[in-house]
Amino acid sequence: RASWISRLKAGLSKTSSNLTTLFVGARIDDDLYDELESALLVSDAGVEATHYLLEALKKKVKDEKLTEASQVKTALRALLIDLLKPLQKPMVLGRHQPLVMMIAGVNGAGKTTTIGKLAKHLQAHQQSVLLAAGDTFRAAAREQLAIWGERNNVTVISQQSGDPAAVAFDAVQSARARRTDVVMIDTAGRLPTQLHLMEELKKVRRVVGKGMESAPHERLLVIDGNTGQNALAQVKAFDDALQLTGLIVTKLDGTAKGGVLAAIAKTRPVPVYFIGVGEKIEDLQPFDAEEFVDALLS
C-alpha cells in the first residue's frame, strides 16, 4: 500500500512540484494567487476548475480571515477534496448475474493492461470472470488474449471474423449459461473523432441489452492520466455515446499531472472507480480523494 502511494506521489510531484512548494514562506497576495493559477493550469486542471478553485479559495481566505500561507494551503486541500470526493465511488459487485461491463478507450490508454488488472481484482473478490474479445480488428491480439485467459483462469469468448456486437452478445449468453459472475467486454481502441467507430460502440451496447435487459451495467472508459485536456475531451465524447458509469485513470505513476481529475470533477463528473499506478497486475487501486489530494500537494 505504502509503495503505490509513494509511486503516485513521485509521479505527480514531477510536474506539480510548484503546487507543493508554492506556499512555503509565501505572503498572501496577488503574486501567490497568480502562481497558484499557473500551477493549477500546468497540472491540467483546466480553465473552469482553476477559476472555480481560485475564487473559492479567495473567499475562504477572506471569510476565515486566514493570515498564513500554510493555512491557505490547508484551505486549498479542503477545497480539492470537496471537489474530488463526488468522483470517489466504489464499483459495486454482485448486483446482477452476470454483471456486464463494457470497456472502451483510445489506443494506448492502457485498456488491455487494465482489463488484466481488473480480472485479477475481481477474482480476488471471489468473482468468476468471462472476457469477450471485442477487439475484432487484430487477430494477434485475439490469440494473445486466449493465452492470457488460459493462464489466468478467465474464459475468453472470441470470433474469427467479427462483429464486436455479436461477440459481446455471445459472451453474455455464455456467461448466463455458465453462471459466471462478471462479463468484461473489451472493445477496440478508437478515437472520439472516428464517428463510425463511436456508432459501433453504441451498437455493442444496444445488442448486449437485447441479450440481457439492463446490461451492460457498467460502461467504463480507460483514460491515460498523462494526456490532460485530451483525456477530458475523451470523457465527454465517450460519455455522450455511452452514458459512462465509471472511469479508470491510468499511468498516474508516470509524469501525470493529476489536475485532470479536477477538470473532470468540474465539467463531467463521471466516477473514478480505479487508478492505475504501475504496469504490474496489482497496480490498480480504488480512487480515494483524500489520498490523491495529499499526493498532489505533498
Ligand code: GDP
Ligand atoms: P491499450 O492500447 O489501451 O490496450 O494499452 P495497453 O494496455 O497496451 O498499455 C499501453 C502501455 O501503457 C503499456 O506499455 C502498459 O504497460 C502501460 N500502462 C498501462 N497502465 C499503466 C499504468 O498504470 N502505469 C504505467 N506506468 N504504465 C501503464
